[in-house]
Amino acid sequence: MSFIKKILTSLRDQYTVVNTRKRWTNEEKMYLRRFYFPELTKEEIHEIQQEWKGIAVSKRLFNAHRFYKKINGFDARYLAMPVYDPIIIRTLNPFQDACVFVNKGFFEVLFAGLKQPQLYIKRLDGHYFDSRSALITKDEAITTLCKKEQFIIKPSVNSHGGAGIKLVKYRRSRLEIESLIAEYKGDFIIQEILDQHPDTAKFNPESLNTIRVISLFLNGKVTILKSALRCGQNGAEVDNATSGGLMINIKEDGFLENFGIDSQFEKIFETHNGVKISGQRIVDFPKLKEIIMLNHPKLYPSLHLxxxxxxxxxxxxxxxxxGNTKVPGIFWIQLCGGPIFGDRTQEVIEYVKKRIHD
Known part of the structure; x- marks a missing residue:
């Protein structure tokens, strides 16, 4: 019985790899049809194969290196999405553990030690809860929201690229709030609209411009791998690159790179409203890095990325x-900031190889 179970598990894993890679390679082909990217030389392909030896050697998996080559020049250490997902990330972040941290409705409990936007209402499995996570009725939830001048509503899961996120910027009637809630079939959270710092607001005041930081906790060491400012453009209310925003690399000292990357794979040196990117700085960036360095092993001890x-x-x-745990996005942040694992690339490769071949 155990032998049959082992065979079935192996077949399931192989299906996951093939299906996931197909999805990413199809997306890459779409980009290749729409935009120009330089070809890879034979020497570059060989270098990639040597860098990732033991994990992926197929030339079909290295299209992404053409994207990165266009922006930053060639580097074999760039991690292509069909290699990252499912092989690398599923090894670094065990799927069953990563799923624990997906639902935003649990964040105020799981991450109570971190400063978060004020929670007003959340719905979990059809039940309504107030700001203290006390169970309330739907009518009580609507009454609470009727008293709010403004708020933001988000799906608790699957809000990638700003999907399902809505900003309410004026007081709504009871009927309007009932109608708004009815649009959401699953879980959601409703929070305050954060008043952001002028240093981030100036890039696009209409969106909450956020800082994406990717950290690696491996072999007892935490490293801040990449950091980037994500800001909306042209008055958009979301900041994602895939929704027309910019991704701007943040250097170790908190200053921005002199350009951002948009969804057209173009370098942008000035925002739509005339803000020059070069010379801009994220306020108290060392404090943010310190919070992450301290809390990665504390809050996510079994998740490495x-x-x-x-x-x-x-x-x-x-x-x-x-915190993104299932498949933390690396595509756009590599475009603006370089190979995701940097000097720790071979360390990660060895870690993954050891576990997939055990």
Missing amino acids: IAWDFAINSEGEPVFIE
């Missing part, structure tokens, strides 16, 4: 928005 999203409030304090 986390993509943290923070905002900076009007007082200059880092405010936790969410």
Whole structure:
């Protein structure tokens, strides 16, 4: 029986790898049809194969290196999405553990030690809860929201790219709030609209411009791998690159790179409202890094790669928005900041190889 179970598990895992890679390679082909990217030389392909030896050697999996080559020049250490997901990330972040941290409705309990936006209402499995996570009725929830001048509502899961996120900026009637809630079939959270710091607001005041920080906790060591400012453009209310925003690399000293990357794979040196990116700085960036260095092993001890999203409030304090655990996004942050694992690339490769071949 155990032998049959082992065979079935192996077949399931192989299906997951093939299906996931197909999804990512199809997305890459779409980009290749729409935009120009330089070809890889034979020498570059060989270098990639040597860098990732033992994990992936197929030339079909290295299209992403053409994207990165266009922006930053060639580097074999770039991690292609069909290699990252499912092989690398499923090894670094065991799936069953990563799923624990997906639902935003649990954040105020799981991450009570981190400053977060004020929670007004949340719905979990059809039940309504107030700001203290006390069970209330739907009517009580609506009454609470009727008293709020403004708020933001988000699906508790699957809000990638700003999907399902709505900002309410004026007081609504009871009927309007009932109608709004009815639009959401699953769980959601409703929070205050954060008053962000002028240093991040100036890039696009209409959106909450957040800081994405990716940290690695491996072999007893925490490293801040990459950091980037995500800001909306042209008055958009969300900051994601896939929704028309910019991704701007943040250097170790908290200053921004002199350009951002948009969804057209173009370098942008000035925002739509005339803010020059070069010379801009994230307020008290060392404090944010310190929070992440301290809390990665504390809050995510079994997950090795986390993509943290923070905002900076009007007082200059880092405010936790969410931690991405299942498949932390690396595509756009590599475009603006370089190979995701940097000097720890081979260490990660050896860690993954040891576990997939055991």
